[in-house]
Amino acid sequence: MFEQFSRQKIVNEQDVVNLRKKVYQAFLICFDDNSFSVKIATMLSTLLKKIMIDHQQVYLDTEILTMGDQVKNITIRIFDPFYAIAKEIPTIYLHHVNIDIKDDALELFIDKRFPADRLEDAVLTFNERSRDELLKELQSKNKDLQDSYESLKRAKDNSARMESELAVGQNIQMSMLPTDFPSDDNIDVHAKLVPAREVGGDFYDFQIIDDNYLYFTVGDVSGKGVPAALLMAMTKSLLRSVAITEHSTSQIITHVNTEIAKENKNNMFVTIFLALLNIKTGELIYTNAGHNPSYILSENEKTLKLDDRHGPVVGALEGFEYSQSTLQLNSGQLIFAYTDGVTEAQNINHELYSDQRLIDLLEASKAQKLKSLVDIVIEDISTHEKGSEQADDITVLCVKYAKVSTPDFSINFKASYDEKEKVTPLIHHFLEDNNYPLAFIQKVQIVLDELISNTTNYANNELKITDIQLKVFCLENKSGLKIQILDNGIAFNPLEKEAPDTTLSVEDRPIGGLGIHIVKNLASKIDYKRIDDQNKITLFLKI
Numbered sequence: 001m002f003e004q005f006s007r008q009k010i011v012n013e014q015d016v017v018n019l020r021k022k023v024y025q026a027f028l029i030c031f032d033d034n035s036f037s038v039k040i041a042t043m044l045s046t047l048l049k050k051i052m053i054d055h056q057q058v059y060l061d062t063e064i065l066t067m068g069d070q071v072k073n074i075t076i077r078i079f080d081p082f083y084a085i086a087k088e089i090p091t092i093y094l095h096h097v098n099i100d101i102k103d104d105a106l107e108l109f110i111d112k113r114f115p116a117d118r119l120e121d122a123v124l125t126f127n128e129r130s131r132d133e134l135l136k137e138l139q140s141k142n143k144d145l146q147d148s149y150e151s152l153k154r155a156k157d158n159s160a161r162m163e164s165e166l167a168v169g170q171n172i173q174m175s176m177l178p179t180d181f182p183s184d185d186n187i188d189v190h191a192k193l194v195p196a197r198e199v200g201g202d203f204y205d206f207q208i209i210d211d212n213y214l215y216f217t218v219g220d221v222s223g224k225g226v227p228a229a230l231l232m233a234m235t236k237s238l239l240r241s242v243a244i245t246e247h248s249t250s251q252i253i254t255h256v257n258t259e260i261a262k263e264n265k266n267n268m269f270v271t272i273f274l275a276l277l278n279i280k281t282g283e284l285i286y287t288n289a290g291h292n293p294s295y296i297l298s299e300n301e302k303t304l305k306l307d308d309r310h311g312p313v314v315g316a317l318e319g320f321e322y323s324q325s326t327l328q329l330n331s332g333q334l335i336f337a338y339t340d341g342v343t344e345a346q347n348i349n350h351e352l353y354s355d356q357r358l359i360d361l362l363e364a365s366k367a368q369k370l371k372s373l374v375d376i377v378i379e380d381i382s383t384h385e386k387g388s389e390q391a392d393d394i395t396v397l398c399v400k401y402a403k404v405s406t407p408d409f410s411i412n413f414k415a416s417y418d419e420k421e422k423v424t425p426l427i428h429h430f431l432e433d434n435n436y437p438l439a440f441i442q443k444v445q446i447v448l449d450e451l452i453s454n455t456t457n458y459a460n461n462e463l464k465i466t467d468i469q470l471k472v473f474c475l476e477n478k479s480g481l482k483i484q485i486l487d488n489g490i491a492f493n494p495l496e497k498e499a500p501d502t503t504l505s506v507e508d509r510p511i512g513g514l515g516i517h518i519v520k521n522l523a524s525k526i527d528y529k530r531i532d533d534q535n536k537i538t539l540f541l542k543i
Helices: 013-031 034-052 081-086 115-126 133-153 158-175 226-241 249-261 356-365 370-386 417-433 437-459 516-524
Strands: 008-010 059-066 071-081 095-100 103-108 187-194 202-209 213-221 270-278 283-289 294-298 303-304 325-328 334-337 394-401 411-414 469-475 480-489 524-532 532-542
Touching: 008 013, 013 034, 013 115, 013 411, 034 071, 034 103, 034 370, 059 115, 071 115, 081 133, 133 226, 158 270, 187 202, 187 213, 187 370, 202 226, 202 394, 213 226, 213 334, 213 394, 226 249, 226 270, 249 270, 249 283, 270 334, 270 394, 294 356, 334 370, 356 370, 370 394, 417 437, 417 469, 437 469, 437 480, 437 532
Parallel strands: none
Antiparallel strands: 008 059, 059 071, 071 103, 095 103, 187 394, 202 213, 213 270, 270 283, 283 325, 294 303, 294 334, 334 394, 411 469, 469 480, 480 532, 524 532
16 A cells, blocks of 8 residues: 555645546546546545635545556545544445545545556646646745745844855755756756856756647846845746646747736846757747857757847846747757856956857767766866856756657567567568568577567566567668667666676686677667666667
8 A cells, every 4th residue: 555646735725626626637547437537526525625614724645555457446535633533424325435534534435446557647647736736836935935035134144144145045046956857769858057156046947748848948037146046936937837838938938027027126137048849840949038049959060059039038028029939950959058157157367258169169069968068068167267266157958859760660569488489580571571681680680589588587577577669760771770679677777787708618607698798799889778667778780
């Protein structure tokens, strides 16, 4: 028995409405029964409204009991000791559902089974916060931050107050930056922010929306300390909440500008580069609001500067309608965005790092992996600044796009030796039909036999047999193959096996490792990743 659904705090009627929607959507995914899902959501909201007449708030916990590949039952617990001991159990008539009081909680027990593989989607749907919840959280954070700021203003010691303010501003800034960078066949993201001592205004952000779009942004708030951090927190949260439902970068920034400008009593502003990347097609929509130009890097083409300006800085002019640009990315292209702390970094002679030095470095380093490219830029700025104090935040964000092509051969099968024997001739016929030479076909069969055998030996567990996906892509001019092997078994990286000492005799040599050693030598490139609870091996074989 374990908890997967997030704890819900119910304070007012709007919370009940939001919860009812979540429960209905989650139960519809689980049971695929609209009538039953409506009844559960209605019953739960009715109970909560009745409880909240007597009490200001309650908590809602959910527990799930699984058996194998089935979910046996779900228990929804309304935690409120006053209600549980003071009220009678309401009478209900709904098949599969019972209500009872246990200790200090009222329990809704749902005894209706459904496939466990639906649970993850239901949990994601239930735990996803609505736009109202995000705004409510933002208001709460802003109140806490404002209270902290007011406390700082009351400090008697000016020096201590300033140090505290700078520390608070930096803590706010760094705590709001995402660090779980997505990386898959379509997109790769990496970013880094190096804060300066007296600034708390830079930010970056990204998220996947509707499994189709990557939203990402880089911004720079004017000012220092807590005021800059407060505006940064507000801007970042507003951008994210609007982007959930709006797929136009111009409309997103127009809306956020309106909200910030009408409350801008301190005359602060934000520069923003905001983009939406369709991860299926490569279409990039972006808006630049008074920010530094971003760059598009291509392996075989000259760096492209995105110097479009779509409006002024955000917060300066209420009612302004921003525009946007659209660009079609090619597979393998990379977007490089940054703040002015990069190009305006100064050395001891007050010389700027400059746009040209950045462009030259990007041209020389664009073949590097994403994380390496970000680190190279940060290190080069640090070298330039050596001996002088960092005057501004330094922020870099990179996004790489890759178009996923349809495999030329694809098959799903169970991780067993019997299934492997059925797949082997199918691959052989596919390669023959595509006129690959016999020696190359034999090399492919050796590699696949070893890798599929490894999966069969190590990825299965006691509860289920692992599913394997095999995808084969023909390289240009039939010069070789790209092969992907994915399985949903336990985490296992066969490439970590140490290479055997082939100088030893067969009798003295430890068992294992020779097959993978052969695979590594036959493949021109091979890689392992653990993504979304799947083992994924990608390799290239050249003729």
